[in-house]
Amino acid sequence: MSRPIQIVILGASGDLTSRKLVPALLRNFAEGSFPHPVQVVGVSRTDKTSEAWRTELSEWVAPSLRDAWEQLAPSLHWLRADAATPEGITTLRRALGELIEGVPEGCRERSGRLFYLALAPALFGPVVAALAAAGLLTCEPGDGDGWRRVVIEKPFGTDLPSATALNRALLTHLREDQIFRIDHYLGKETVQNILTLRFQNAIFEPLWNRKHIESVEISVCETVAMEGRRGAYYDTAGALRDMVQNHLLQILALTAMEPPGSLHADAIRNEKVKVLQSLRPLTPQRVGHDVVRGQYDGYGSAFGVAPGSTTETFVGIRALVDNWRWSGVPFLLRTGKAMRSRFTEVVLRFRTPPIDLLNGPTPENVCPLRPNDLRLQIQPNEGLKLGFLVKQPGPGLVMRHAELGFDYHQLVGEGATPDAYQRLLLDALQGQATLFIRGDEVEAAWGFVDGIREGWAQADPPLHGYAAGSDGPEAAGELFRGCEGTWSRGP
Structure with missing residues (x-):
C-alpha cells in the first residue's frame, strides 16, 4: 500500500456532499485517477456512524459504479465534531492521526490532506484559523508529499470589503497556492x-x-x-x-x-x-x-x-x-x-x-x-x-x-x-x-x-x-x- 491522501469534508451533512462531492470522488476512483489511496472523512455535528453514512451515500451511486463503490466505501469515515471549535478540531486531528496509523509502516508520514469547506460562508475564516492553530495546515512550499490545501465554496464574501477581509484572514494562515476557491462553472x-x-x-x-x-x-x-x-x-x-x-x-x-x-x-x-x-x-x-x-x-x-x-x-x-x-x-x-x-x-x-x-x-x-x-x-x-x-x-x-x-x-x-x-x-x-x-x-x-x-x-x-x-x-x-x-x- 502506498501513502494515502486524506480528504476532509467539513460540513459533510449537506446535500453538496451526497449529490456532488462523493459521486465525483467515486467516478475519479473508478477511472483510476487517484495516484494514491484515499481516506475520506466527513465531519459534521450530526451524530451518526460511518456505516450509516455509507448507507446514505450508496443511494446516490449509479449501477455502473457499484463495483467501484464497494472498493471505496470502507475508506469513507464519519466524524461527529464541530469544526468551528478548538475541541472539534482537536478531535479531527486525533482521528486523522489514527487513520494514518492504520496503514503500513513507511506510508504514514507526509500524507497530503485536502480540506473541503462545505460550510456556511461565515465559518470560512474561523475554521481555517482553528485548523491552522492545530497545525493541520502547515506545509512547505512545493512539498509534493505532505501538502495541505483548502477548497472554499462560494459565496466568497458578499461585497468587496467582506471579500477583501476574508482574503486577508485566509492569507494569515495559508499561502495563496494552498487556497482553492471553487466555481463549478x-x-x-x-x-x-x-x-x-x-x-x-x-x-x-x-x-x-x-x-x-x-x-x-x-x-x-x-x-x-x-x-x-x-x-x-x-x-x-x-x-x-x-x-x-x-x-x-x-x-x-x-x-x-x-x-x-x-x-x-x-x-x-x-x-x-x-x-x-x-x-x-x-x-x-x-x-x-x-x-x-x-x-x-x-x-x-x-x-x-x-x-x-x-x-x-x-x-x-x-x-x-x-x-x-x-x-x-x-x-x-x-x-x-x-x-x-x-x-x-x-x-x-x-x-x-x-x-x-x-x-x-x-x-x-x-x-x-x-x-x-x-x-x-x-x-x-x-x-x-x-x-x-x-x-x-x-x-x-x-x-x-x-x-x-x-x-x-x-x-x-x-x-x-x-x-x-x-x-x-x-x-x-x-x-x-x-x-x-x-x-x-x-x-x-x-x-x-x-x-x-x-x-x-x-x-x-x-x-x-x-x-x-x-x-x-x-x-x-x-x-x-x-x-x-x-x-x-x-x-
Missing part, C-alpha cells in the same frame, strides 16, 4: 474549451476582437424558482451576487482574455484579472441605462422570502471592456430564475459584410442581416455552433441560414463528459489551480458588482416584473442598441 468542458478553441485554432483567434465581433452575449438562464427552502438564502443574495459576480464574470474573463504566456495557472489567471480590472465601472447614472433588474411574478410568496422583498431574480447588464482588443464591443450579460428554458451559452455575433452584394445598400432605418455567429453551448448540451449563410438549391439567389456544429456527446458518447466537480476535485488533489479563482480575481469582480449595487441604492431603478416561464422582463431587450439584435432563445 469553470469545470464544465465547454468553459475549459474556450482556451483551446481560441488559442489552438488559427481560424478563430484572428477574428476574436473588436474589428470582427460586434457584440458578445453571455446568458445563464434557469427554469428553477424558489423550490424547497432556497428562498431564505436567495432573498439575501439575489441574481447579481449569486450568479453575476462569479459565474458570468468568470466566463466573460475567459472569453475576453489575452493569450497567456503559458498554460501555468498564474499565467492564465493573470490575464483573467486584467480583463476584470478593465471592465468599465458603472456609475449610478449608467446603471439606470445599462442594467435591468427584474423579479418573477410570485417570488414574494415563496418560502423564506421577506414580505415586499425587492430582491432581483433577473439581471441584465450591458458591460464594456476598456482595452485594446475589445474597446466599444458590448458584453451583454443575462441571468434569471423561472425562465422559459434552462441553458448557458456564449454568443459571439460577428459584424456584417461592408456591402450586401445580393441586395445592394441597406435602406435607411432597416437593419442589415447579421448572418454569422459563434455559439459556445455550456449547458445542458455542451458543444458549439457556427452560423453562416448558404444558397438554397434551385433557381435564384435565395439565402438560408445554416450551422456547423460540434457536440461533446458525439465525440465521447452520452454521459461520458465528466461532471464539473469531478474535474475540479481531481485538480485540487493534484495542486492544479488553473480552474480555481485567485484572490485578486474575486476582488476585481466584486468591485464591478458593487458599482451596480451602489447605483441601485442611489438611483432606485424600477424592478421589472416578468411571468414565470417567460424570457424575462421586456425591458432587458433594450440593452441591445440599434441593430445589435436580441437575446438568444437557447438551443
Whole structure:
C-alpha cells in the first residue's frame, strides 16, 4: 500500500456532499485517477456512524459504479465534531492521526490532506484559523508529499470589503497556492474549451476582437424558482451576487482574455484579472441605462422570502471592456430564475459584410442581416455552433441560414463528459489551480458588482416584473442598441 491522501469534508451533512462531492470522488476512483489511496472523512455535528453514512451515500451511486463503490466505501469515515471549535478540531486531528496509523509502516508520514469547506460562508475564516492553530495546515512550499490545501465554496464574501477581509484572514494562515476557491462553472468542458478553441485554432483567434465581433452575449438562464427552502438564502443574495459576480464574470474573463504566456495557472489567471480590472465601472447614472433588474411574478410568496422583498431574480447588464482588443464591443450579460428554458451559452455575433452584394445598400432605418455567429453551448448540451449563410438549391439567389456544429456527446458518447466537480476535485488533489479563482480575481469582480449595487441604492431603478416561464422582463431587450439584435432563445 502506498501513502494515502486524506480528504476532509467539513460540513459533510449537506446535500453538496451526497449529490456532488462523493459521486465525483467515486467516478475519479473508478477511472483510476487517484495516484494514491484515499481516506475520506466527513465531519459534521450530526451524530451518526460511518456505516450509516455509507448507507446514505450508496443511494446516490449509479449501477455502473457499484463495483467501484464497494472498493471505496470502507475508506469513507464519519466524524461527529464541530469544526468551528478548538475541541472539534482537536478531535479531527486525533482521528486523522489514527487513520494514518492504520496503514503500513513507511506510508504514514507526509500524507497530503485536502480540506473541503462545505460550510456556511461565515465559518470560512474561523475554521481555517482553528485548523491552522492545530497545525493541520502547515506545509512547505512545493512539498509534493505532505501538502495541505483548502477548497472554499462560494459565496466568497458578499461585497468587496467582506471579500477583501476574508482574503486577508485566509492569507494569515495559508499561502495563496494552498487556497482553492471553487466555481463549478469553470469545470464544465465547454468553459475549459474556450482556451483551446481560441488559442489552438488559427481560424478563430484572428477574428476574436473588436474589428470582427460586434457584440458578445453571455446568458445563464434557469427554469428553477424558489423550490424547497432556497428562498431564505436567495432573498439575501439575489441574481447579481449569486450568479453575476462569479459565474458570468468568470466566463466573460475567459472569453475576453489575452493569450497567456503559458498554460501555468498564474499565467492564465493573470490575464483573467486584467480583463476584470478593465471592465468599465458603472456609475449610478449608467446603471439606470445599462442594467435591468427584474423579479418573477410570485417570488414574494415563496418560502423564506421577506414580505415586499425587492430582491432581483433577473439581471441584465450591458458591460464594456476598456482595452485594446475589445474597446466599444458590448458584453451583454443575462441571468434569471423561472425562465422559459434552462441553458448557458456564449454568443459571439460577428459584424456584417461592408456591402450586401445580393441586395445592394441597406435602406435607411432597416437593419442589415447579421448572418454569422459563434455559439459556445455550456449547458445542458455542451458543444458549439457556427452560423453562416448558404444558397438554397434551385433557381435564384435565395439565402438560408445554416450551422456547423460540434457536440461533446458525439465525440465521447452520452454521459461520458465528466461532471464539473469531478474535474475540479481531481485538480485540487493534484495542486492544479488553473480552474480555481485567485484572490485578486474575486476582488476585481466584486468591485464591478458593487458599482451596480451602489447605483441601485442611489438611483432606485424600477424592478421589472416578468411571468414565470417567460424570457424575462421586456425591458432587458433594450440593452441591445440599434441593430445589435436580441437575446438568444437557447438551443
